[in-house]
Amino acid sequence: MPDLTIGRLRGGFCVSWKDDTTGKRRRHQLAARSRKDAEREAIDVYRHHTFDPGDTTIDGLLRVYRDSLDGKPSGKTLGYLMPALCGHFGHLRPDQVTRDHCADYGAARERAGRSPGTVHTELGYLRSAMRYAEKCRLIDRAPHIWRPSKPIPKERFLDRNEIPKLIDACAAPHIRLAVVLLLGTAARVGAILDLEWSRVDLERGQINLRLDDATTRKGRAIVPMNGMTRAALQTARDAALSDYVVEYGGERVRSIRNGFSAACRRAGLEGVTLHTLRHTAAVHMAEAGIPLSKISQYLGHSNSAITEKVYSRFAPSHMQDAADVLDFTKPRKVR
Incomplete structure (x- = not known):
């Protein structure tokens, strides 16, 4: 990306950049009414005015979309x-x-x-790239990108006997800490490995899983500590050598996949992935009767309908009142 400059023009905002061909700066009025909106619109305007119309192949459009995601995990993917x-x-x-x-x-x-789920995701990136190209007016219309059906989520979750076995089987302290936090916060592994001490408030008992720059598309929550997570965090804080909560040798940990897989083998657990821990946490909350709206907030879901679709079957009382209405063997109360 070039050095885009956001300025004021005729009571609104404008964007300017240096034209590589002429060496002069180009300036365009923006429709945005706020600085934040102007920064987003400026990228689209730049793409529209500098994109080579002769390079409207999928290859060229994918590269444009990748550049627009610069600095985000999705761009790396x-x-x-x-x-x-x-x-x-x-x-x-x-x-x-x-x-x-x-x-x-x-x-x-x-x-x-590659699994059908992976194919579904990969073609989803292609679909997003085409929609981005349409939005930036690089193409007239985004094509329909067919994708295979999204696989049904895996049902595997850990019961109350399996959870302590897994925790005890974690040989390295940083693997044990990560597993405890994954279970206690219902977070994705990326959120736990991104977590810094500046977002852990031991005094208020709160863990902020959100990134200030919002570089991830996946929702993250601010959750309270429980006894298990507080004890693990306090122990880790006393021995901390870096800004990151999950560390090894004073360095940030980028992956715990190998250590986690080894712990599962030692615990005798099959069919367990890192995402299983997030699913486990949500299932146990649902089975305990926690309202699905609250579980949705805990998981960081942007839409509670996602939570209901996946976890309502684990909530014994979720639709009990509806079922009771359909019990026609009982006399109906007259109001």
């Missing part, structure tokens, strides 16, 4: 997917993409060992 997506779709224009192209891509990726 797209970078990993670019070889596969561009290898299959790159030479095509958006208007040439058909359902058969997408289905062939999915079949090829599954032959390469």
Whole structure:
């Protein structure tokens, strides 16, 4: 991305940048009425005015979209997917993409060992790139990107006998700490590995899983500590050598996948992934009768309908009142 400058013009905002061809600065009025909106709009305006109209291939549009995600985890992920997506779709224009192209891509990726869920996600990035190109007016219309059905979420969760086995099987302190926090906060592993001490308030008993720069698309919550997480955090705080809560040798930990897998083997647990811990936490809250709206907030879901769809079946009283209305063997109360 170039050095874009946001300024004022005719009572509103404008964006300017240096034209690589002429060496002069170009300036355009923005519709945004706030600085934050202007910063977002400026990127779209720049893309619209500098994009080579002759490069409207999927390859070129994917690269534009990747650049727009610079600094975000999703941009890094797209970078990993670019070889596969561009290898299959790159030479095509958006208007040439058909359902058969997408289905062939999915079949090829599954032959390469990718799961249907992974294929669904990869084609989702392609869909987002095309919609971004339409929004920036780089193309007239985004094509329909067919995707295989999203797999049904895995049902595996840990029961109350399995949880202490897993925790006890964590050999390294940083793996044990991460597992305790994953279970106690219902957070995704990325949120736990991103957590810094500046967002842990031991005095108020609060853990802020949110990033100030909001670089992740996944929702994160601010959750209270319980006895288990407080004890683990207090022990870790006393021995902390870095700004990050989960550390090893004074350095930030980027992944706990290997240590976690080893702990599962020692505990004799099968079919357990890191995401299983988030699912476990939500299931236990639902089974305990915690309102689904509150579970949704705890999980950081932007829409409580997501929580209801996945976890209502674990809540014994969620629809009991509705079922009671349909019990026609009991006399109905007259109001």
